[in-house]
Amino acid sequence: MFDPRPLVDIATAIGREAGALVQRMRASAVVSFDTKSTSTDVVTAADRASEQLVRTRLSELRPGEPILGEEEGGPDGGIAEGLTWVVDPIDGTVNYLYGIPWYSVSIAAQLDGESVAGAVVEPSTGRVWTAARGHGAFLDGTPLHVSATTDxxxxxxxxxxxxxxxxxxxxxxxxxxxxxxxxxxxxxxxxxxxxxxxxxxxxxxxxxxxxxxxxxxxxxxxxxxxxxxxxxxxxxxxxxxxxxxxxxxxxxxxxxxxxxxxxxxxx
Missing domain, CATH: 3.40.190.80 (D-Maltodextrin-Binding Protein; domain 2)
Structure with a gap:
């Protein structure tokens, strides 16, 4: 039976590496950036460096599996048969650009287009959000539950x-x-x-x-x-x-x- 939990461990480890990289780049120099769809849609050198790191590490640990990344693309339509890794090297790039500490490195494994494992790493705090399909969600190992509001x-x-x-x-x-x-x-x-x-x-x-x-x-x-x-x-x-x-x-x-x-x- 397929167990997605080892994929969470991989996503977490690589996400932490990428998070450390973008933090070092943020601390060491003024952040350089280009624009994409509009003048307000930015991409930084750290976005590209982070995605390249994630791609390199995934190719070492999970060779041959497709990768869809925000900056370098991937399978047509974003969905490939079997297991595909989906990567946002910096989610919240504008926050990152301005030094607002609300951004992440997001890595997920999808099986036939549906997420089965994922990790969202906060570089500024070191917190890690994780989930595996059928096994619950966690923040730094503590189980997560949505609010009980009804109003x-x-x-x-x-x-x-x-x-x-x-x-x-x-x-x-x-x-x-x-x-x-x-x-x-x-x-x-x-x-x-x-x-x-x-x-x-x-x-x-x-x-x-x-x-x-x-x-x-x-x-x-x-x-x-x-x-x-x-x-x-x-x-x-x-x-x-x-x-x-x-x-x-x-x-x-x-x-x-x-x-x-x-x-x-x-x-």
Missing amino acids: LSLSLLGYGFAYRPERRQRQADTWAAMSTRVRDLRRAGAASLDLCSVAAGRLDAYAEHGLGRWDWAAGGLIASEAGAVVRLPGSSPELGEDATFAAAPGIADAMHDALVESGFGKV
């Missing part, structure tokens, strides 16, 4: 913005509408850690459009294994084809409906 109006919702200004405006309208239906909103800037925050009960729910597979591959599994209701891109058309959603089960349906009514699925 949408007392819920804390995490969210994100797209990079393109015209879509941001539509999203801003949605978040303005949602602000009257929940306790409060939080925009932190790193999807993997937002999903981990749902797993830990630090957020009651999280929703965002436009994430890449590398953004949610590990964090989505961690949230799910901690008990969250998780809907990934392509699974919930009423939220939008590129929507990622995670929520504590006690408010998941109410949060979903509130997002739809606030126009989330139309942005």
Whole structure:
């Protein structure tokens, strides 16, 4: 029987190495960067160096297995038959660029497109979030559980913005509408850690459009294994084809409906 837990150990060990690298690069020099889809969508030299380190170490420890990375790509469509590694070398690059300590190295193993093991490493703190399919979710070895909230109006919702200004405006309208239906909103800037925050009960729910597979591959599994209701891109058309959603089960349906009514699925 397939046991994904050894893959968590590999993801954790490599994620720690990559996290140490990006921390050294952040401390030793001014961070240089380029842009990608828009002038606000940045990539740093540390992103590229981190991904190269992860690819090199995976090729040593798991030779021949495909790798999908944010910076260097991978299998067409991001899904390969069998086991594929999915890597975000720095999730929260803008935070990293500005010295805000809320960013991560995210590494997941997916089997036929579904996450079975993952680790999200916080370089600035050394904390490690992990999960293996069917074996629960953990923060530094301590089991994680989503919040027990059942009242949408007392819920804390995490969210994100797209990079393109015209879509941001539509999203801003949605978040303005949602602000009257929940306790409060939080925009932190790193999807993997937002999903981990749902797993830990630090957020009651999280929703965002436009994430890449590398953004949610590990964090989505961690949230799910901690008990969250998780809907990934392509699974919930009423939220939008590129929507990622995670929520504590006690408010998941109410949060979903509130997002739809606030126009989330139309942005």
